[in-house]
Amino acid sequence: xxxxxxxxxxxxxxxxxxxxVLDPSDGQTFEQIQRSNASDIDSAVQAARQGLDSAWRxxxxxxxxxxxxxxxxxxxxxxxxxxxxxQRDCGKPTRQAKADALALARYFxxxxxxxxxxxxxxxxxxxxxxxxxxxxxxxxxGHIIPWNYPMQIFGRSVGGALAAGNTCVVKPAxxxxxxxxxxxxLAAEVGFPAGVINIVTGYGHEVGDALARHPGIDHISFxxxxxxxxxxxxxxALRHCPVTLELGGKSPQIVFADADLDAAVPAILNGIVxxxxxxxxxxxxxxxxxxIYESLLARLGAEFENLxxxxxxxxxxxxxxxxxxxxxxxWDFLSDAHVxxxxxxxxxxxxxxxPQSGFYQAPTLLRDVPFDHRLAQEEVFGPVLCxxxxxxxxxxxxxxxxxxxxxxxxxxxRDGARQFRMARRIRSGQIFINNYGAGGGVExxxxxxxxxxxxxxxxxxxxxxxxxxxxxxxxxx
Ligand code: NAP
Ligand code: MG
Numbered sequence: 119x120x121x122x123x124x125x126x127x128x129x130x131x132x133x134x135x136x137x138x139v140l141d142p143s144d145g146q147t148f149e150q151i152q153r154s155n156a157s158d159i160d161s162a163v164q165a166a167r168q169g170l171d172s173a174w175r176x177x178x179x180x181x182x183x184x185x186x187x188x189x190x191x192x193x194x195x196x197x198x199x200x201x202x203x204x205q206r207d208c209g210k211p212t213r214q215a216k217a218d219a220l221a222l223a224r225y226f227x228x229x230x231x232x233x234x235x236x237x238x239x240x241x242x243x244x245x246x247x248x249x250x251x252x253x254x255x256x257x258x259x260g261h262i263i264p265w266n267y268p269m270q271i272f273g274r275s276v277g278g279a280l281a282a283g284n285t286c287v288v289k290p291a292x293x294x295x296x297x298x299x300x301x302x303x304l305a306a307e308v309g310f311p312a313g314v315i316n317i318v319t320g321y322g323h324e325v326g327d328a329l330a331r332h333p334g335i336d337h338i339s340f341x342x343x344x345x346x347x348x349x350x351x352x353x354x355a356l357r358h359c360p361v362t363l364e365l366g367g368k369s370p371q372i373v374f375a376d377a378d379l380d381a382a383v384p385a386i387l388n389g390i391v392x393x394x395x396x397x398x399x400x401x402x403x404x405x406x407x408x409x410i411y412e413s414l415l416a417r418l419g420a421e422f423e424n425l426x427x428x429x430x431x432x433x434x435x436x437x438x439x440x441x442x443x444x445x446x447x448x449w450d451f452l453s454d455a456h457v458x459x460x461x462x463x464x465x466x467x468x469x470x471x472x473p474q475s476g477f478y479q480a481p482t483l484l485r486d487v488p489f490d491h492r493l494a495q496e497e498v499f500g501p502v503l504c505x506x507x508x509x510x511x512x513x514x515x516x517x518x519x520x521x522x523x524x525x526x527x528x529x530x531x532r533d534g535a536r537q538f539r540m541a542r543r544i545r546s547g548q549i550f551i552n553n554y555g556a557g558g559g560v561e562x563x564x565x566x567x568x569x570x571x572x573x574x575x576x577x578x579x580x581x582x583x584x585x586x587x588x589x590x591x592x593x594x595x
Contacts, residue, residue: 120151120295122158122319123302125165126312131320132157137292142209142438143429145475149207151295154320156328159287162316163334166258166285169313174285179234186230186281188308189301193223196304200297204269205430207296208440209477212433214393218269221558222301225273228560229281229581236282236581241589248592253585255283256360257336260329262322262350263298264342265291265440266396266499272298274560274575275339275362276315282584285314287335289326291342293440295319322346333357337584340364341398343497344522344569362573362583364398364565366497367525370518371401371554372508372540375409377530378552379417385554386503387421389528391481394427394436395501396444399526399564401554403487403494404505405517411507415463415485418503422483425466429476434469436501438477445477448500452482455493461485463505495521511536515543524567528554547574 119136121128131152139149152158177185193200200222201215210218238251259279263271268290276286290298295317302317318325326346330338330353340350341364354361371386373379389401406414430437439445455462463483472478481501487494493504508514518527527546531537541549547566550556563579565571573583 120149120299120319122152122154122162123299123315123317124158124162125169125316126306126310131155137320139207139296140441141206142440142477143431144473145442145477149296151292151319154318154325156325158318158320159325159328159332162287162318163258163332165313165316166287167313167334169311170258170285173311174283174314179236179283182281182283183230183233185309186226186233186277189305189310190223190226190230192304192308193219193226193301196300197223200269200300203300204297208265208268208294209430209438210393211430211437214437215430218267219297221560222269222273225270225277225560229277232578232581233281235578236585238587243591246593246595248594250590252588252590253282253582254588256584256586257284258334259284259286259337259339259584260332260335261286261288262326262329262338262340262342263288263290263294265294266393266398268294269297269301271341272301274564274580275341278575278580279337279339279584280314282581284337284584287316287318287329289318289320289322289329292319292321327353330354331356335359338362339575347571362565362575363571364575365569365571366398366499367400367523367566367570368403368495368497368521369399369401369523369526369528369546370403370405371528372405372514372518372530373407373410373414374514374531374533374536375407376532378532379410379414381552382530383417383421385528386418387425389554390503391425391435391501394439394479395481396440396499399548399555401526401528402498402503404503405508405514406505408507408509411505415483415505419464419483422464422466422481425481426469427466427478427480428469428472432469432471435466436481438472439479439500440477442477444499445479448479448498448502451493451498451500451502455484455487458488458491460487460491460493466501489517489520497523511539515540518544522569525570526550526555
């Protein structure tokens with residue numbers, strides 16, 4: 119049985135209730151987590167406040183940085199254990215689970231190194247005055263983490279918040295808690311004071327909601343669906359609490375006729391297959407120059423047919439989806455496609471070793487998807503790629519921008535001037551030219567426009583969001 123982690127101690131929920139933890143590869147229960155409630159959130163927020171006032175505030179920036187770096191090393195040492203935990207809890211193929219653990223270590227390394235480089239300014243002003251700005255932590259920050267990349271999203275959000283001097287209360291998704299509980303224990307082992315990192319597990323509508331409403335939370339960082347993002351903003355608005363939101367996307371991969379297809383094809387595949395398509399920045403819409411539409415679809419179709427799906431431990435191209443309701447969600451989209459007469463180009467295959475009780479979905483390539491159909495508008499969050507042709511650059515831009523989202527876009531062309539024009543005209547938080555994702559570097563600010571959210575995580579930029587600026591004006595004559 120897994121417990122909450124509050125003030126460097128493992129504690130049960132005051133409710134005495136638990137939630138079953140399933141392995142998505144076989145659908146079987148193998149663990150229990152706490153079904154916490156508002157009073158557990160209250161205990162965690164109090165612990166975080168005490169940790170801030172009694173210890174964390176007194177650390178110099180350099181000392182904070184050294185501690186974050188120590189945690190980074192500890193995570194690297196324990197990467198095998200963490201990735202095994204994640205593989206079972208989330209159904210991630212071995213390589214993905216390992217990559218997530220190492221990315222988490224890299225976040226703590228990056229933010230550890232950034233702690234003592236974050237500073238304010240002096241501002242020239244009236245004679246007799248000196249004016250300076252201080253970057254101060256918000257205080258206690260709340261982090262609501264989704265299930266698709268728990269370790270990576272913890273790294274980018276909690277890593278940045280700690281570096282800026284905040285203490286944290288974390289609510290992981292109920293489907294993906296185990297690795298984060300372990301990371302909090304590792305943090306205590308390397309010397310993080312009690313109350314700096316607190317983990318409370320439970321349902322979103324219970325503990326997530328309690329965290330968003332708690333008056334002791336000074337900033338909320340949320341990654342998840344647009345609908346819950348709205349609820350978070352409403353709760354935060356009641357007490358004017360600042361929020362950072364990352365709400366996913368419907369990101370286009372735009373391929374012009376002059377593109378290097380040998381580079382584009384593997385990146386297009388990976389952009390929708392990675393983590394079984396359960397990626398906020400998945401390249402889920404394929405916009406193709408009509409001159410190469412048929413030939414590119416033929417090539418991609420052959421690649422899709424070679425893709426294999428199976429239990430996480432087999433480390434195939436795709437593991438299972440996170441849970442049965444997510445599998446049902448993907449089926450619903452595909453059945454809508456069928457009803458609308460949207461043609462299927464190709465599908466991968468679920469291997470025979472995959473238990474019937476696991477949550478598997480074969481990757482699917484659809485073509486001629488009308489731009490206003492829900493398949494081309496809504497986040498499927500599964501391995502479904504929707505292709506559509508365009509006739510010229512203007513139409514490519516119009517289609518790229520024709521959703522409520524704006525998180526990431528990929529553009530494939532050898533024409534240098536067009537690369538810049540496209541980068542300027544697409545409304546999106548990140549644009550990748552002749553690549554997709556740039557290896558996911560922690561240095562690269564990440565976040566969206568429109569319904570993809572606002573605020574930035576990752577990179578140095580994130581530290582600005584995890585601080586508040588104080589202006590100090592001194593009249594000395
Ligand atoms: P979700 O409900 O938005 O969950 C995200 C996080 O918010 C989880 O920790 C969840 O907790 C919590 N939460 C849920 N309801 C809450 C509430 N009323 N107040 C506060 N916190 C709350 O997303 P989901 O249902 O897991 O997935 C549904 C769809 O969201 C996906 O199919 C996908 O389209 C999108 N999504 C996007 C991202 C992304 O990276 N942008 C990540 C995940 C999902 P519990 O899960 O424990 O209830
Ligand atoms: Mg699980």
